[in-house]
Amino acid sequence: MATSHVIKVERRENDGRGASRRLRNTGKVPAIVYGGELAPVSIQIEHNDVWLASQHEWFYSAILDLSLNGDVQKVLLRDLQRHPVKQQLLHLDFQRVDENKAIRIRVPLHFLNQEKSPAGKKAGVLISHALNDIEISCLPKHLPEYVEVDLSDLDVGDIVHLSEIKLPEGVEIPELRLGKEHDAAVVTAQELKEEVEAAPVEAVAAGATAAAAPAAAPAAAAKKDEKK
Numbered sequence: 001m002a003t004s005h006v007i008k009v010e011r012r013e014n015d016g017r018g019a020s021r022r023l024r025n026t027g028k029v030p031a032i033v034y035g036g037e038l039a040p041v042s043i044q045i046e047h048n049d050v051w052l053a054s055q056h057e058w059f060y061s062a063i064l065d066l067s068l069n070g071d072v073q074k075v076l077l078r079d080l081q082r083h084p085v086k087q088q089l090l091h092l093d094f095q096r097v098d099e100n101k102a103i104r105i106r107v108p109l110h111f112l113n114q115e116k117s118p119a120g121k122k123a124g125v126l127i128s129h130a131l132n133d134i135e136i137s138c139l140p141k142h143l144p145e146y147v148e149v150d151l152s153d154l155d156v157g158d159i160v161h162l163s164e165i166k167l168p169e170g171v172e173i174p175e176l177r178l179g180k181e182h183d184a185a186v187v188t189a190q191e192l193k194e195e196v197e198a199a200p201v202e203a204v205a206a207g208a209t210a211a212a213a214p215a216a217a218p219a220a221a222a223k224k225d226e227k228k
Contacts, residue, residue: 005058006065006072007050012042020091029089033066033075036096043068051089054080061107062145063097074140076105097140104174108133108146109165111187117154119189125156131186134162134173142170151187160187 012023012030020030029047034040043066053059065072079093097103109132114120119127134147149165161183162173175182 009043012044031092113152119154138171
């Protein structure tokens with residue numbers, strides 16, 4: 001089970017753009033909690049606290065414990081608005097988690113042992129990560145903060161697909177239920193082929209032109225003598 005993280009919040013009484021602007025000026029961030037059987041609740045969070053949390057990968061994929069005066073609700077971050085220029089969070093949306101219902105969320109991929117793989121040890125090989133995160137479905141108790149992809153056996157020409165990822169217990173990839181055509185490539189290892197330079201070809205063409213020029217000169221001179 002993934003580790004949850006505590007975020008302290010306060011109830012927010014006033015809504016609206018003006019109230020949110022004033023709130024941000026005091027160093028806090030407006031947010032909302034919704035979902036489940038409870039009504040949506042407007043909250044506020046200390047900007048520095050949530051800004052530091054937002055620098056971590058787990059903030060976007062882990063179950064968070066929102067603590068309101070000791071009353072804890074388990075939630076997932078569903079939306080985050082940033083200032084286009086400043087290092088400032090403008091608003092956050094959290095969704096309550098039902099322990100008995102499956103959730104769908106994107107989690108990051110962690111690639112392991114790439115440098116130790118046969119492809120990683122060979123020169124002139126390009127290893128590409130086509131995906132850096134995937135959408136998974138599971139009960140909250142099975143939610144991983146990330147999924148590992150072991151590349152120990154990756155060789156030149158190999159393609160790792162979604163269906164080849166070893167998932168934690170109770171976790172599945174919903175996209176794979178749609179058919180084989182949705183079994184997307186995650187990692188590819190391709191040998192880089194040296195490009196044939198155009199310069200030698202151009203040089204051959206130039207040489208042929210130069211060789212033809214001396215042969216054409218006597219013919220032109222002969223014609224000139226005939227006219228005389």
